[in-house]
Amino acid sequence: MDVLIIGGTQFVGRHLVEASLDAGHNVTLFNRGRTDPGIYPHVEEIHGDRDGGLEVLRGRKWDVVYDPSGYVPRIVRQSAEFLRDAVDRYIFVSTISVYSDINDLSETGPLLELANPASEDVLSDYGALKVVCEQIVAEIYGERTLNARLGFVVGQYDPITRLPYLLQRFDKGGEKIAATPDQPIQFIHARDAADWMLGAVEQKLSGDFNLTGTPFPMHELLDTIVEVTGKPTTITYVGDAFLKEQGIGGVDGLTYWVPKESQAAMNVSVQRALDTGLTFTPLKTTIEQTLDWVRSGIYKPDMFSEVLKQFVLTQEREDELLALWHQRQS
Ligand SMILES: NC(=O)c1ccc[n+]([C@@H]2O[C@H](COP(=O)([O-])OP(=O)(O)OC[C@H]3O[C@@H](n4cnc5c(N)ncnc54)[C@H](OP(=O)(O)O)[C@@H]3O)[C@@H](O)[C@H]2O)c1
Structure with a gap:
């Protein structure tokens, strides 16, 4: 072709x-x-x-x-x-x-x-x-x-400050801040989306098709990242209210964080694509491929777009938030 x-x-x-x-x-x-x-x-x-x-x-x-x-x-x-x-x-x-x-x-x-x-x-x-x-x-x-x-696209070559930046953060090990362990997230590996599009052309499909993953809980993503990085890491879940109070912006502020009242946004129907051949790369493979790419040094913080840069959770801000959280718990 x-x-x-x-x-x-x-x-x-x-x-x-x-x-x-x-x-x-x-x-x-x-x-x-x-x-x-x-x-x-x-x-x-x-x-x-x-x-x-x-x-x-x-x-x-x-x-x-x-x-x-x-x-x-x-x-x-x-x-x-x-x-x-x-x-x-x-x-x-x-x-x-x-x-x-x-x-x-x-x-x-x-x-x-x-x-x-x-x-x-x-x-x-x-x-x-x-x-x-x-x-x-x-x-x-x-x-x-x-x-x-x-939907949210992941995989190697991703220029956006989402999964690659999350991986960079977690690849340092140590204590990491997160919202809630059971928050649903959906994303799709760009290669799975591409493979589906090629298949759709073969099948001469037309119309509208959602292309994203099926929802899974945040802890599955973060636990897989910790497993793949191999770095000693603890994850501290601080909940929505604390993050809101601290002015953290959703999704881009704390990668993929969506507060409870907006979580319907992570329930995109993909049945049409599944019925026409969509398959998924396993999460662990997606993380391994993206981490390899991030570690190769090609993904650099200066690739952050000017718009997203203002939301990104820096190491300093993460440390500040965790210190405040622990102070409140004691
Ligand atoms: N990332 C996500 O999470 C996400 C989520 C939902 C949807 N999407 C969609 O996925 C797509 C992502 O695209 P991508 O950036 O990854 O695509 P891409 O095709 O890999 O990269 C963009 C290409 O467009 C070319 N280009 C830009 N302006 C051009 C112009 N004026 N004339 C000719 N070529 C031009 C660029 O090359 P040159 O600069 O050399 O021209 C580059 O090759 C978008 O449609 C986006 O809406 C992404």
Whole structure:
């Protein structure tokens, strides 16, 4: 199969590249050549900006295009229209942030509306913009497209301060702060998401699909991390109230922490994807792969995005919080 990936050099795109190569497909990457150029020396890379620079793709044909780098409707419309007759299928990488009601996170749940139709503010309107992007692709491709709505994504190459940062924290050993042991969490290995997308193309699936894991308790994640790091570690669960009082921001402040009243957000239905071939890498393997990558030194704190950086729990803050917690308990 001939595969085009718009992007392909950061995280989810890299897993799509590797899954496609492992499946024996011919891969072409289209990106600006800024993010890790040349990481796949044997893969054809065409450079251009998806905003106004698609002409370099003219005259070519692919069986499928994967679009993991679409966030702005005006720009997604360009690639969707440009490739209409050049690809058989268009797979849009979306997010579960498209939903407006955390109590209905099935594919038929209500979606966010974009309050300002002219917005291109990806930070504030991320989910609502993805909704419009999804609609544009669906309007142009009909049965030839699907929206892969990803939950939290994990695995090697992850540029976000979530699992890699949690692993960095735990890899030092010592006492670690956490919220509650039974809090549910859901995430998906990027490779599992990529493998499902490849299978979905084979099956010619269309429509909307949530792609995340099935919920499991926080202590399972943290205990597995301690086991894999092999460092002497104690985990101190301090509960939601203390963290809120101390102004810790959820999910990005203390990785994957979601207070009790918002835990419905960790109950995304994945039955549709399970029924169509989604399988999961074991948690321990996911942690091992990601820890290896973190330990290789490629993941560096200066990769934290400016936005997430302000929430991240530093070592100093963690020590302060633990000292205060113990003082209160004594
Ligand atoms: N991480 C999560 O937990 C999570 C959760 C839910 C959904 N998602 C979704 O998963 C996707 C993650 O994508 P990713 O960053 O990992 O994808 P990726 O394809 O690995 O990386 C982004 C690519 O886009 C290219 N790019 C950026 N701007 C471009 C432009 N103007 N023209 C052409 N190429 C451009 C970059 O290369 P150049 O810079 O060289 O151009 C890079 O190759 C997103 O759609 C996100 O919404 C992620």
